[in-house]
Amino acid sequence: MKLIEKKHLVAWGAFLLIMLLMPNFVSNGTLRIFIFANFLAIFAISWDVLSGRTGYISFGHPFLIGIGVYATAIMSKRFGMPVEYSIPLAVLITMLGSVLIFLPALRIKGSYFALVTLAFMELAYQLVQVVRPDLTGGTRGIFGIKTLTRGAENGFYMSMSLMFAVAFSAWLIMRTQLGTALSALGMQEESLEGSGKSTTKLKLAAFMLSAFIAGLGGAFYAHYVGAIAPRTLFDINFLFTIIVAVLLGGSGTIIGPIIGAFFLTFLLEFLRPYLPGAGRYFIYGAIALLLYMYQPKGIYNLLEKLYQRWRGGAA
Amino acid sequence: MTIKSWLKPVVSGVAISAISMASLAAEPIKVGFIGSMSSDSGLSGLRAAEIAIDEINNTGGVNGQQVELVTADTREDPTEGIKAYEFLAESAEVDFIVSSSIDDVSLAWMPRFLEYQIPTLDTWASYVGIIDMVKDDPEGMKNYFMNVASDEALATLYINFGADVLKAKMGFESVVILAEDTAFGEAITGLVTEALAPVAGIEVKEVIKYDITTNDFAPLFSKAEQSGADFIYQISTVNAAGLSAQYVKLQVPLAMTGVNVAALGHEYWTDTGGAGAGISTLSPIPAVGLDLDPVSAEFVATYQSRYTSRPVMPHFNGFNVYHGLKQALAAAGEVGGFGDGWSAAMEKQDLKLMKDGELWLRYGWWQHDEIEPVTGRTYPHNIRFDLSEPFDDGAPSMVVVQWHEDGKPYVVYPEKYANGEFVLPSWVPAK
Amino acid sequence: MKPVLEVRNLVKRFGALVATNDVSFTLHEGESMTLLGPNGAGKTTIFSQIMGELQQSAGSIHLYSEEISRLKPAARIKRQIARTYQVPRPFAELTVLENIRIGHMPNSIWDMLRQRPDLEYERQLAHKVGLAEADYERTPAELSMGDLRKLEMARSMACKPKIMLLDEVFAGLTAAEVSQISELILKMRADGMTFLMVSHDLPALKPLVDTAIAINQGAEIARGSFDQVMANPAVLSSYLGEV
């Protein structure tokens, strides 16, 4: 079941094709919305690789993303480093930074692990304002970061290719024996140990993979928006958006977080004309809460069930 | 056939029938408003834009074209600001953008401005770095204008206030700076320590920086008291109401002045529950407590008859939006739209608002090679200001406003605009 | 016959409670031994110490003459020892074959990524323990207790052990399933597997073991062949005492 079949590749191909053709169908404004949806999808996949699979719930994911964002922003803006170097370095630094939340995971889990990661995010928020504000830009953040693209179409193609590459690679990895082992880690850590597997090694793999994706997404994000501020980066609202995207779409899958990210971003944009202010988040949050309470397995699962019922009805 | 090409005939069909129904030709001019819809300053700007556009449409529009307003919320968040700017540029395809964005948000969407080149007027952000961009890249920034005096001009006039009032009148010799730990706080701290001391002869005893999430200022006020300074200079944009409320609740026995963004609004008194007395703040003009010229007074009358919810009076940026938007549309009317000639036509706009036969407010621009005499540098596309009495070349860049214990704001500096005295709160002993 | 597993003077204390009280035994290659005793006698605690899930308070454990008392569970399993649990603990959302795969997949992350799973081997194992072909793609929730035990056996066997510790391997099984598992154990014995077993199903256990050690309150009370031990009055009274 976890193996790669032709129909999967056909589905991925169709997905890629639709995305590639998207600029022909929709306005530039919609493309801009897609760009943010793509980045959110990357962050959601990163969260899911760690928390959705292994069960180590991270409440501090913006901490990881923030490392990538700040690393590339500081290196390219303050030290004039070319983007070709600053982005890979930022990804590396994010992976190193993830060790900080990996070490606690060796001792604690569940609510306690979630709280530690939350504390790390808050700590990062405060430190970034105090330590070397000449580099981090303090409370105001960093402006005028070199942007990689100009125009909605280019931004769309860049974010879409990145999202697709991340999603497809993550999907491939999850189809390997490593993916099976990571899922097993989330289900029964003790049994996994009892089967002779080093859970430490597997956890490290999950953290590194998640940090890799977070750092990559964060670094490209920084070079897309061109401006970052700690208040909106190390923020509970941002964390909320990532987690909700995964849970709504369906955790433990790759397509789920993508569906969730697209659904949420477009919902927010759809509401903009009716509720221009922060009131949008009320409807957004209420929908998220209801879906989470009554459809905890997410939209993907719901679609799957509908599809099966439809097939059952047709047959 | 793409959806776009399929939609086109439908859309143009609708458009044609609309044209045949209305005798007026062409599509409307679209004006985008970008700002924080839930903040008082954002709302001031938005309402001012609505009033200005209605007035223009009622008098026949711009060259027969009606003007339509599209809004985008920034939530005072840089990322939301970028999304909002993109929405205006790409989804709404506006012709012109008027912005009530704070500094951070304007800086965030600035790369998008450079990309789209949609004529844009800033009415809140005052960061002098943006004006420097106009100086360095006149071609790329040609469609950008800022009709609030840049922060360097604000600070310069404030130093004079220190010399003329704080030192000469109150006898204050030393200051303790209580500044939020932000880039803005750092910049103003730098200006004050470098200029207030030598120019006004006031010694800086200590600089206390605090985190913007601070809830409890009591230990900070104790520290300020212990420094032995004569007064507190506060620099507070984010947490300003909380800081001043606690100042009053704790009855800190030192005068406090400086930058307090919360006190720039007319709702300050009710928001702080009366706990805002004695606080003075610099304010870009038109400020709270400032008398108005007849044209602006009429705008306020319209505003107050139309909107009953807060803010009951537009903030300074509301006036800037009202007058600035009208100027931008007038420039577009002269050259037939927001195309190539617009920037040059906008540069020539010069609105002189008189009160009692004197120049009261001026909405004109510094030209590219024009040197401001006091600072000795240029401010292209920044609103024209005057830094020394009698302010006959432009309005002053700012006034100092103080909330007295009767619950009213008074302008206390400069002399020409003052309608009240700078006083100490009742619990503060005189020097 | 050479000794493969040696337990020497094993002691485990939980506060004041002595759960394992100076237990020693040696298991030889191909031998099949059982630990007998009432509930709470300390049998599972001994299993857990051998596997490294619990750290002993005193004494030592040797595998092929190498001391393993301080090694992590994964390292011990690598040295070809595996166990099953009293209550099966399968991976709830993985299929039967994937559950087996966990047992035999490589240890290095790189190999996990690179190597394709050996489906043929997984099927063989599943077949060997008597799981039906139709169940291979099912999840544990859809299996009977008997099938879960078989799955546990298969997953342990996938670790390619030479010594297997079976904990209550017959609990919750139908008579038919008991004889299926018994047959499997006999067949594996014939292939050279060494067993240490615990079960309350004494009639089923009897034909499978060479040696028995009776334990009560953590300490050994008798040792010998199955029949000898069962005839020991101390053993009888400890069992009767339970009832």
Next chain:
Amino acid sequence: MTQIIIQGMLLSGLYALIAIGFTLIFSVGRVLNLAYGAYLMIGGYVYFYISQQLGLPKGIGLILAAAVGCLAGLLKYRFIAKPLKGNHVAIEIATLILAIVIQSAIILVFGESTKILHSLVPGIVRLEGVTAPWSNILATGLSWVLIIAVFIFVRQSHTGRAMLAVSQDPKGAAICGINGEWINMVTWGISGLLGGVAGVFFASYTQLSPFMWVGPLIVTVAIVIVGGIGSIIGTLIVAHIIGFLEVIVVSYIAPELRGIFTMLLIILFLIFRPRGLFGREELA
């Protein structure tokens, strides 16, 4: 020195007051209610609406703040904690989402701008050159009274002992005929009530804003983690450790480092001593 002691006592009293309702839920339900900060916010805004916008007496404002907080607690139990029973992580996620929903609801009703509450009791005292607002002295006193009251309630009353029983062994308690459902409702209700009252004091000391819930939530989490789960006395002591630590950091080291020590405390304790200083039991 006097200044440190007076300011430390006042801040700690406030922290103890906001932490106690959270401790109660954590000890009985073993649940981290991340929407707890929102109780404080609800309490503060209800008081603001009643006593400042409607102009009714402050006492009515305080009572209604408590009542609405209690109601919020009961609703949260009925519609979130109960349906997700046992799944701690799911409750945490759901309460986190709820906190955001409440935050947006407050923005819709009251707007985003900061509001200042009139002090419950206006005026200040000057002690040895240190100013202390009456309102804070009252909050400190009230926090002691409430903590002692909750302590006595839990130890002495029938319902309180039943709460202890449920916290230690839910199944055993059920066998003994304790109605776990009822006990849970009482706990969530009281927790909401305490949160509402604490919110009035917290907001009148600081300010009201739709984002004010995060700060006190973090402080509360720190107090409960360091103090030990469900230890009421631990809550009191650690509230003082953290309160004094903050005042000392602000006065002697650097004001901007204030929150950093709290965060480090959380991280260090969770990793190295998850049962806290006075905790009874470890939560996996």
